[in-house]
Amino acid sequence: MPPQNIEEMSIFPRISLKPEVTDYLRSVFLNKEVLAAVGHQEAECRFQKLLTCLSHPPSHTCVRASTHLAPLEEIRHKLGEELNKQMCSSSAEEVSVQILPHPRIPDVLLLPVDGPRPVKQLSSEVVVGAQCGSAVLRGAHVFVPGIVASPKYMKAGDAVSVLSDLEGRCTRGATSFQGNRVFVGNGVAQIDRSSIFCTAEPAKGIGVRMVEPLYQSPSFDGVLPNMAFLQNLPSVVVGHVLGPRPGERILDMCAAPGGKTCHIAALMRDQGEVVALERIRNKIDRIRQNAQMLHLRSIKVYCFNSTRAVSSSPTQGAEGPPFPPESFDRVLLDAPCSGLGQRPIMSCTWSLREICSYQPLQRKLFHAAVRLLKRGGVLVYSTCTVTLAENEEQIAWALETFPCLTLQPQEPHIGAQGMLGAGLSPKQLRLLQRFSPELSWDQTGTADPPLPCRADVDTIGFFIAKFLKN
Ligand SMILES: C[S@@+](CC[C@H](N)C(=O)[O-])C[C@H]1O[C@@H](n2cnc3c(N)ncnc32)[C@H](O)[C@@H]1O
Numbered sequence: 001m002p003p004q005n006i007e008e009m010s011i012f013p014r015i016s017l018k019p020e021v022t023d024y025l026r027s028v029f030l031n032k033e034v035l036a037a038v039g040h041q042e043a044e045c046r047f048q049k050l051l052t053c054l055s056h057p058p059s060h061t062c063v064r065a066s067t068h069l070a071p072l073e074e075i076r077h078k079l080g081e082e083l084n085k086q087m088c089s090s091s092a093e094e095v096s097v098q099i100l101p102h103p104r105i106p107d108v109l110l111l112p113v114d115g116p117r118p119v120k121q122l123s124s125e126v127v128v129g130a131q132c133g134s135a136v137l138r139g140a141h142v143f144v145p146g147i148v149a150s151p152k153y154m155k156a157g158d159a160v161s162v163l164s165d166l167e168g169r170c171t172r173g174a175t176s177f178q179g180n181r182v183f184v185g186n187g188v189a190q191i192d193r194s195s196i197f198c199t200a201e202p203a204k205g206i207g208v209r210m211v212e213p214l215y216q217s218p219s220f221d222g223v224l225p226n227m228a229f230l231q232n233l234p235s236v237v238v239g240h241v242l243g244p245r246p247g248e249r250i251l252d253m254c255a256a257p258g259g260k261t262c263h264i265a266a267l268m269r270d271q272g273e274v275v276a277l278e279r280i281r282n283k284i285d286r287i288r289q290n291a292q293m294l295h296l297r298s299i300k301v302y303c304f305n306s307t308r309a310v311s312s313s314p315t316q317g318a319e320g321p322p323f324p325p326e327s328f329d330r331v332l333l334d335a336p337c338s339g340l341g342q343r344p345i346m347s348c349t350w351s352l353r354e355i356c357s358y359q360p361l362q363r364k365l366f367h368a369a370v371r372l373l374k375r376g377g378v379l380v381y382s383t384c385t386v387t388l389a390e391n392e393e394q395i396a397w398a399l400e401t402f403p404c405l406t407l408q409p410q411e412p413h414i415g416a417q418g419m420l421g422a423g424l425s426p427k428q429l430r431l432l433q434r435f436s437p438e439l440s441w442d443q444t445g446t447a448d449p450p451l452p453c454r455a456d457v458d459t460i461g462f463f464i465a466k467f468l469k470n
Pocket residue numbers: 235253254255256257258259260261277278279280283304305306307334335336337
């Protein structure tokens with residue numbers, strides 16, 4: 001299929017990247033091994049689909065249910081009641097929220113996203129930052145700090161269209177903006193303009209309540225916070241692949257905001273110890289808040305640089321890092337990465353240098369991870385990006401650098417296999433799990449696999465590898 005057609009059937013343009021980054025990604029997706037396997041046309045088509053699908057939200061909202069606190073069916077029922085109440089109060093139409101259990105993952109609930117819907121743009125425009133715009137496309141309302149510009153005389157109660165400022169060019173406090181922006185839906189202002197831009201104390205809370213989003217999915221703000229945790233499907237898969245058991249000692253090396261840390265503790269029924277390390281101090285509270293909200297007491301959080309988390313002569317009697325070698329039964333390295341699998345992102349202004357800056361840090365973290373893991377222990381490496389350098393190439397490097405590591409099958413394995421191009425064997429590639437939304441991207445709806453399988457493929461871009469240390 002020619003690339004133009006892919007764009008024609010999409011509501012948003014392809015992700016905007018620096019030309020050097022587009023060229024780099026193209027060379028990754030059209031590498032020699034891929035070209036030899038699928039041919040130039042198919043490889044180019046996959047690459048163009050990748051650029052298009054990254055600007056669009058996944059087809060489902062994924063909720064991780066707190067099955068350590070209540071049975072899945074009970075959570076599903078309560079969630080249905082809460083969300084239906086919310087939908088009835090905010091919509092004129094009679095709507096009922098569909099909540100589907102995942103056929104293979106026992107703590108996942110899926111909510112199909114309805115979109116793109118035919119919504120007519122209004123003349124009154126509120127401009128929001130790109131991050132806020134992406135959140136709106138995944139079901140959020142607009143919170144006041146996300147608003148960059150609003151009509152001069154905007155009052156609470158006004159109907160407004162919400163537009164996302166893709167490149168962060170709009171001046172804060174502007175009354176209009178003609179730059180690169182996309183329409184994400186209509187809402188009702190909850191606050192006057194003066195309370196957003198003309199107060200000493202910055203306002204908080206909802207600034208625009210979305211009533212006609214382009215992509216409709218429920219807002220989870222304050223909905224059963226201890227029972228329903230919003231998490232991308234591949235991230236939930238990571239916890240299951242790690243396979244923690246009650247009573248074990250687990251290390252989560254890069255933990256904030258703690259989604260996977262909490263999942264690991266929940267899978268262990270809160271029995272044992274989950275050590276969560278995070279280098280950035282002001283992210284630590286989020287991990288603690290999430291653990292508290294989900295009633296998980298087995299999590300110990302430390303602000304620490306994980307590249308230094310192993311020491312052959314740790315302080316006697318110290319509970320926290322650094323730890324002696326071989327301290328943990330399982331280690332999760334959910335690595336800092338270029339994040340090029342996140343959806344929706346419509347624009348990324350990073351240079352190629354920035355995109356390529358993660359590989360050395362990931363390797364340093366890998367060294368620490370291997371040392372901290374007991375023999376017979378499991379290491380899971382994951383990223384939310386699509387490059388070979390941060391994924392399959394890291395695996396090829398790790399297998400060569402650490403002869404004690406062997407790749408293991410993953411359960412569940414619902415994503416695709418690893419991508420060609422890093423010299424891994426077909427057997428090794430089959431053991432890797434790469435979530436590749438471009439492989440099934442089709443906005444015409446004609447090729448949709450039956451629900452909820454579409455939820456397994458139309459995800460963020462993600463990568464998982466599982467190792468055993470012998
Ligand atoms: C991909 S995010 C982790 C997401 C998290 N695992 C979750 O599921 O909620 C990577 C995190 O690693 C942190 N980080 C980066 N370098 C680190 C280091 N050297 N030591 C510990 N944490 C680090 C980043 O601040 C970021 O919060």
